[in-house]
Amino acid sequence: MLNATHQQKLILASQSPRRSYLLNQAGLEFDVIPSRFDEDRVPLTDPEGYVRTLAESKAEDVAKTHEQCWVIGADTIVLMDGAILGKPKSAEDARRMLCRLSGRVHQVLTGFAICCRAKDHLFSDVATTDVHFKDLSPNEVEWYIHTDEPFDKAGAYAIQGLGTFLVRQIKGSYTNVVGLPVCEVIEHLIRMGVVQYRV
Amino acid sequence: MLNATHQQKLILASQSPRRSYLLNQAGLEFDVIPSRFDEDRVPLTDPEGYVRTLAESKAEDVAKTHEQCWVIGADTIVLMDGAILGKPKSAEDARRMLCRLSGRVHQVLTGFAICCRAKDHLFSDVATTDVHFKDLSPNEVEWYIHTDEPFDKAGAYAIQGLGTFLVRQIKGSYTNVVGLPVCEVIEHLIRMGVVQYRV
Numbered sequence: 001m002l003n004a005t006h007q008q009k010l011i012l013a014s015q016s017p018r019r020s021y022l023l024n025q026a027g028l029e030f031d032v033i034p035s036r037f038d039e040d041r042v043p044l045t046d047p048e049g050y051v052r053t054l055a056e057s058k059a060e061d062v063a064k065t066h067e068q069c070w071v072i073g074a075d076t077i078v079l080m081d082g083a084i085l086g087k088p089k090s091a092e093d094a095r096r097m098l099c100r101l102s103g104r105v106h107q108v109l110t111g112f113a114i115c116c117r118a119k120d121h122l123f124s125d126v127a128t129t130d131v132h133f134k135d136l137s138p139n140e141v142e143w144y145i146h147t148d149e150p151f152d153k154a155g156a157y158a159i160q161g162l163g164t165f166l167v168r169q170i171k172g173s174y175t176n177v178v179g180l181p182v183c184e185v186i187e188h189l190i191r192m193g194v195v196q197y198r199v
Numbered sequence: 200m201l202n203a204t205h206q207q208k209l210i211l212a213s214q215s216p217r218r219s220y221l222l223n224q225a226g227l228e229f230d231v232i233p234s235r236f237d238e239d240r241v242p243l244t245d246p247e248g249y250v251r252t253l254a255e256s257k258a259e260d261v262a263k264t265h266e267q268c269w270v271i272g273a274d275t276i277v278l279m280d281g282a283i284l285g286k287p288k289s290a291e292d293a294r295r296m297l298c299r300l301s302g303r304v305h306q307v308l309t310g311f312a313i314c315c316r317a318k319d320h321l322f323s324d325v326a327t328t329d330v331h332f333k334d335l336s337p338n339e340v341e342w343y344i345h346t347d348e349p350f351d352k353a354g355a356y357a358i359q360g361l362g363t364f365l366v367r368q369i370k371g372s373y374t375n376v377v378g379l380p381v382c383e384v385i386e387h388l389i390r391m392g393v394v395q396y397r398v
Contacts, residue, residue, distance in 0.1 A: 004342070022363065025363050137396075140389075143396040161224065165382055165396075167372075167373070168372065170369065174373045183333050186364045196338070197336075198342055
């Protein structure tokens with residue numbers, strides 16, 4: 001595999017294995033240093049402002065102690081009828097979420113931030129993808145809950161896991177639904193000269 | 200991992216590792232028996248008719264010798280301005296395709312067929328997804344060609360590989376772009392009672 005060329009060291013401020021997978025897949029090399037930012041400190045305002053503030057806060061938290069590095073922060077939420085669906089706390093909770101998503105279109109929002117203290121640089125944006133679920137039978141919902149996949153996932157599903165059979169169509173960035181809009185993140189890194197794809 | 204329940208034996212009539220990956224990911228168990236159908240025997244008519252005929256022919260070819268099994272056949276093509284982009288034969292060919300896709304929207308079509316001789320059953324359909332590429336610089340095109348990823352891929356890219364950084368947005372089924380519209384295939388298998396997702 002040919003990796004992209006890096007001008008500066010890159011850090012992913014997230015412990016999500018899915019985000020690491022996505023950046024690896026696109027040929028980037030980076031360190032993983034999860035932020036210790038307390039998410040509860042961010043008030044739940046509008047969904048876009050919320051994920052953007054969280055992404056910025058996570059990136060800035062890690063950048064504080066790694067001033068020369070470029071740090072990527074991100075936060076992903078699932079929105080149904082304007083309400084945020086978090087990670088299910090119980091089977092009952094997962095059941096309620098999956099039944100609510102069944103046969104309908106919801107939104108996945110990822111706020112992402114790219115920060116470098118030495119360059120006094122902070123960029124952030126939000127990517128939104130529409131996700132259309134197939135109609136789920138009660139048996140299918142129970143089966144999926146039984147796989148345990150829903151429990152650590154916002155909205156109670158993983159599009160890149162067993163949950164792949166739940167999703168009929170999407171409109172927008174696919175990687176955004178997995179956890180990080182890769183094309184948009186890399187475009188900004190290329191624009192800033194942090195990453196170069198050249199032979 | 201919890202697998203779906205199978206009532207009958209399932210066969211994937213394709214040697215594509217990406218299609219196997221997708222069906223595995225959705226919890227299905229199946230054998231892989233690539234068809235020996237000669238693709239050149241199918242005349243290049245309209246794109247939809249073409250991929251559908253190919254998918255049916257591949258499924259039927261394997262079903263002939265496995266009458267009791269349910270066989271899945273598929274064929275995927277990339278369409279730009281109505282023209283089919285095949286697998287690039289040279290770096291020059293890949294360069295031409297990638298430059299043509301740069302910054303624009305193209306279509307990925309997968310014809311899929313599900314066949315069971317013992318039940319006298321043949322179902323087929325075509326899934327279409329719009330794929331929007333980012334603007335590619337000449338350096339990015341050369342880098343991507345250098346990774347060798349384009350060479351065995353229709354349209355000279357792999358959305359699930361390093362090519363993940365090329366794709367800004369899609370509209371439609373993501374798994375269709377990888378090579379098989381999983382939700383649609385599984386829905387038909389559920390409808391026919393071949394596969395059950397139940398605890």
